[in-house]
Amino acid sequence: MQYVSTRGSAPALDFEGVTLAGLASDGGLYLPAEWPRFTAAQIREMRGLAYPDLAARIMAPFVAGSLTEDELLALCHTVYGDFGHAAVTPLVQLDSQHWLLELFHGPTLAFKDVALQLLGRLFETFLDRRGERLTIVGATSGDTGSAAIQAVAGLDRVEIFMLHPRGRVSDVQRRQMTTVLSPNVHNLAIEGSFDDAQAHVKRMFNDGDVTTTLNLGAVNSINWARLMAQVVYYFASALQLGAPDRSVAYSVPTGNFGDVFAGYVAAKMGLPIERLIVATNINDILHRALSSGDYSASGVTQTITPSMDIQVSSNFERLLFDAGGRDGTAMAEQMRAFEASKAMQLTNAQAQSAAALFTSARADQTENARALQWAYRAAGQVIDPHTGVGLHCAQAVAASGVAAAGVPLVTLATAHPAKFPDAVERAIGVRPSLPARVGDLLGREESFIELAGDYATTRDFVLEHAAGSKG
Ligand SMILES: *Cc1c(COP(=O)(O)O)cnc(C)c1O
Numbered sequence: 001m002q003y004v005s006t007r008g009s010a011p012a013l014d015f016e017g018v019t020l021a022g023l024a025s026d027g028g029l030y031l032p033a034e035w036p037r038f039t040a041a042q043i044r045e046m047r048g049l050a051y052p053d054l055a056a057r058i059m060a061p062f063v064a065g066s067l068t069e070d071e072l073l074a075l076c077h078t079v080y081g082d083f084g085h086a087a088v089t090p091l092v093q094l095d096s097q098h099w100l101l102e103l104f105h106g107p108t109l110a111f112k113d114v115a116l117q118l119l120g121r122l123f124e125t126f127l128d129r130r131g132e133r134l135t136i137v138g139a140t141s142g143d144t145g146s147a148a149i150q151a152v153a154g155l156d157r158v159e160i161f162m163l164h165p166r167g168r169v170s171d172v173q174r175r176q177m178t179t180v181l182s183p184n185v186h187n188l189a190i191e192g193s194f195d196d197a198q199a200h201v202k203r204m205f206n207d208g209d210v211t212t213t214l215n216l217g218a219v220n221s222i223n224w225a226r227l228m229a230q231v232v233y234y235f236a237s238a239l240q241l242g243a244p245d246r247s248v249a250y251s252v253p254t255g256n257f258g259d260v261f262a263g264y265v266a267a268k269m270g271l272p273i274e275r276l277i278v279a280t281n282i283n284d285i286l287h288r289a290l291s292s293g294d295y296s297a298s299g300v301t302q303t304i305t306p307s308m309d310i311q312v313s314s315n316f317e318r319l320l321f322d323a324g325g326r327d328g329t330a331m332a333e334q335m336r337a338f339e340a341s342k343a344m345q346l347t348n349a350q351a352q353s354a355a356a357l358f359t360s361a362r363a364d365q366t367e368n369a370r371a372l373q374w375a376y377r378a379a380g381q382v383i384d385p386h387t388g389v390g391l392h393c394a395q396a397v398a399a400s401g402v403a404a405a406g407v408p409l410v411t412l413a414t415a416h417p418a419k420f421p422d423a424v425e426r427a428i429g430v431r432p433s434l435p436a437r438v439g440d441l442l443g444r445e446e447s448f449i450e451l452a453g454d455y456a457t458t459r460d461f462v463l464e465h466a467a468g469s470k471g
Contacts, residue, residue, distance in 0.1 A: 001012065001015055001032055001033070001036075001061060001063070001064050001065060002014060002032075002033045002100075002467045003015070003017070003018045003030040003031060003032055003033065003224065004030065004031060004032075004033050004326075005024035005025075005028035005029065005030055005031075005278070005328065006024075006025050006028035006029045006317050006318060006320075006321035006328060006331050007024065007026040007027055007028030007326065007328050007331055007332040007335065008026070008028070008056075008327075008329050008331065008332055009026040009332070010024035010025045010026040010028060010030075011025070011241065012033065012391075013030065014065050014066050014085060015062060015063045015064075015065065015066035015067070015225075016066040016126045016129075016220050018030040018223075018225070019057055019066075019122050019123070019126060019223065019224070019225045020123070020126055020127075020134070020217070020459040021183035022217065022218045022219075022220075022222055022223045023218070023222050024469065026332065027332075027335075028317070028321075028328070028331070028332070028335075029222050029224075029314070029315070029317055029318050029321075030188075030224045031224070031318055031321065031322065032224075033064060035265070035268040035269060036062065036269060037268070037270045038192050038269055038270040038271075038300040039268055039270065040225055040245075040270070041242040041269060042270075043235075043239070043243060043244040044244055044245075045270065045328055046058075046235065046239055051080050051087065051088035051089065051232075052073070052076040052079075052080045052081065052088075052148070052233060052462075053076070053386070054230045054236055054239075055076040055080060055229070056069065056072045056073040056076045058229055058232045058235050058269075058451030059072060059076075059229070059231075059232065060072060062066050062207065062228050063302065064405070065119070065322065066126075067125070067424050068187055071125070072424045075118065075125070075310065076118075078121065079117045079398050080117075082107075082117070083105045083106055083113075084105040084371045084435060084437050085102070086104070086106065088114075088233075089101055089102060089103055089105070089114065089233040089236055089237065090102050090105075091240055091241070091410070092270065092381065092413075093292045093379075094375060094378065094379040094381065094391075095378060095379065096366060097398060097407075097409055098391070098395070098398075098408075098409050098410075098411065099237075099241070099408055099409065099411070100375075100381065100383070100391075100410070100411055100413045101233060101237045101313045101410050101411070101412050101413060102326060102389070103233065103412060103414055104153065104384075104413060104414070104415050104419075106150075107147075107150040108143070108146040108147045108150050108176050108321065108435075108439075109176075109416035109418065109419050109438065110143045110147060110307075110415040110416070110419065111230075111236045111259065111412065111415070112143055112144060112147035113147050113150065113151070113223070113415040114229060114232075114233065115150055115226035115227070115228075115229035115230050116150070116151035116219065116226065117150070117151050118225070118229045119151060119219065119225050119226055120151035120152045120155060120158065121158070122225055123152070123155070123158050123217070123309060124156065124157055124158060127157035127158065127392070132215060133157045133158070133159070133215060133467070133468030134157060134158045134159075134215050134216075134217040134468065135158075135159055135160075135214040135216055135217065135462075135466050135468045136148065136152065136158060136159070136160040136161070136217045136219055137160075137161045137163075137201050137204055137205075137216060137217075137218075137220065137462065138160070138161075138162050138163070138201060138218065138219055138220070139162075139163040139164070139194065139197035139200070139405060140162055140163070140164050140169070140177075140194075140197075141164070141165070141168075141169060141200040141306060142169050142173040142218040142306055142307065143173070143306075143307050144172060144178045144219070144300045144413070144418075145162045145164060145173075145177050145221065146176035148160060148162065148219040149162055149176075149177050149180050149185050149187075150176070150180060150198040151219075152184065152185070152289065153180045153182040153184065153185050154182045154184065155184060156184075157468075158184065158186040158217075159185075159186070159466065159467055159468055160184065160185055160186065160190070161186045161188060161189065161210055161461075161462050161466075162177060162185075162186070162187055163179065163188045163200060163201060163233075164187070164189060164190070164194075164460065165189075165190060165193050165194045165196065165197055165267070165452060166190060166191055166192075167189075167194060168193065168194065170419075171394045171442070172353015172418070172419055172421075172434075172441065172442075172446075173419070174243060174446075175442065175446060176438075176441065177445065177448075178446040178447055178448045179202055179441065179444040179445065179446055179447075181445065181447055184363075184467070185461075186449065186465060187447065187448035187449065188307070188449050188451050188458065188461065189448050189449065189450045189451070189456060190451050190453060191450075191451070191452050191453035192453035197214060198454055199455075200371075200453055200455050200458045202458070203455055203459075204216070204458075204459055204462065207219075207459060209459070209463065210459060210462065210463065212470070213463065213466075213469050213470060214462075214463075214466055214468060214470065215468060215470055219258075219317060219383075220314070221256050221258035221314070222314055222315070226258065227258055227261055227262045227265065227315070228262075228265075229320075230258070230454060231245060231262045231265045232261075233270070234262065234263050234266035234271060234273070234409065235266060235271055236426055237380050237410055238266075238271055238273070241408045241410070242408075242428060243249070243271060243272055244270070244271070244272055246272070246273040246347060246407075246408075246412060247273065247274035247407055247424070248272070248274060248407065248408050248409075249273070249274040249275040249276070249277065249397075249407050249408070249409045249410070250263050250273065250275070250276050250277065250409075250410050250411075250412065251279050251390045251391070251393050251394035251395075251397070251410070251411045251412070252276065252277065252278065252279060252390060252405050252412050253305070253308060253386045253387060253389045253390040253412060253414050254278050254279055254286060254308065254313070255278050255308040255309070255310045255312070255313065255440060256310060256313050256314050256315050257278075257286065257313040257315035257316045257319070259414070259464070260276055260278050260358075261315045261318055261319060263276045264276060264319060264322075264357060264358075264467040267357060272423060273357065274404060274407045275357065275359055275397070275407075276357055276358050276359070277358075277359050277360070277361060277390075277393050277394060277397050278290055278359070278360040278361075279360075279362070279389050279390045279392070279393035279394070280360065280361075280362045280363075280389070281303045281305045281308050281309070281361065281362065281363060281364070281368070281389050282301055282303060282306065282362065282364050282365075283300055283301055283303070283308065283309050283310060283311070284358060284362040285297055285298075285310075285312070285313065286313055286316065287360040287361065287362045288403070289346060289360075290354060290355070290358055290359070290360035291360055293345050293346040293351045293439050294343075294345065295316070295338070295343070295344050295345070295346060295444045296342060296343035297311045297312050297342040297343070299311070299312075304364065304365060304368065304385045304420065304423040305368070305386045305388075307386060307414070307415070308386060308389065311461060312342075315380055316405075317324070317331070319354060320334070320346070320349075320350050321325060323349070323350045323353035323354050324340055324347055324350040324353070325349060334347075359397055359402050361392075361393035361396050361397055362389075362393070363388070363389040363392035363393055363396075367392045367438045368385055368388040368389055368392060368427075369388070369427040370392065371383075371388040371389075371391040371392040371395070372388045372424065372427040372428050373427060373428055374391070374395075375388075375391060376430070377426045380430050381429065382417045382424060382430060383413060383424075383425075384413070384414070384415040384416060384417040384420050384423075384424065385416055385420055385423045385424070386414045386420075387411060387412070387413040387415065387417075389429075390411040390412055390413075390414070391411045394409045394411045397409075400439035412430075416432075416435065417432035418432040418433055418435070419433045449461070
């Protein structure tokens, strides 16, 4: 499989190439040159497959030419054999129409593990082949950092420097990063805000002193391999609910548009998806874009769903490119204008094509709390606030009649409630506890380095402690 950039001028790459590259060299994002498609008969044959076997079946066309089917299958068994639930992403029924797809049974209790655990192994496989090493530098306000650290801890050819704003991430989130004591993991607590830490990271990627010595890598959801791994749980859940002979609708708590874009890919591959509900909190740029065509960024407001507090959704570019007819030159132009003015209008083609599959909705804090209360009282389920945004939007769309009656509505449960215990307790009066497998998190030894807030201090620390070099 070959991959092309949304901005049309970067070279096409194979799967190994896009996995190691992350962002395309023209600033665009990589997408498969064409969508592989399964027939209804092929999908029917997937019923009853164990998750790792299904994952290999779904991902095989995307990795063709870079991994053999046996290599892919072995990777899937290694990665998904380690999750805290034998079904990996189990479905839970809430009432006759609503379901939860639990995506939080990985090591850091959020859905990002499903893809990052695989990405770590893919890095190792491809780097081994090339005899290279990779130095990942990232900044985190919480979830992504811990999932990335858990994904690469102990790997031989990858090391990670993760910056977090000192004192500004929750206890659970910090400990999920700092209690990983592998020598290839470096936790840096930086004086300042998340934006300061993020600015250091961006600067390092443009700093010749760094890029001439280190092979730098990124782990955010611009990496195609992450989206690919997320396509699998749409298939897994729809198959259980009767696909391909019955359609299913999904409500997806959305930040960077990665998770819900994976649903779009599943639909392109032939899975009968009736609707994808893009669920946002009050940072609702995507809701505005999909309901009125107005994609314009304003300031970010902090909410009880921090992983969805975003200003610009990087993966939205992938949808605009594909839905708008895959014109890289036009896309590059549209994104240049957006980057200059922080605002753009969707074209008619983009808006119409998106409207065929996507519906958007938003939840404020009161609506979010009501969704948590409903899940608890009606179905005995304690859910996290991100999932609450998704559930509120699923119920709102069901009430408006946009999703046909009789179509199961699946809300993606993106985090375990114990990651956000304060917000959950405020809403339902119950404090969720950590699952037994991570229960001693609060007692484990921590390791992190505290650094002053200036750029040079951070850069020098990375250069001094990085084991990998371009040689
Ligand atoms: C990252 C994250 C999201 C948003 O996912 P995107 O792929 O960025 O849309 C939602 N919920 C939780 C708990 C997350 O960690």
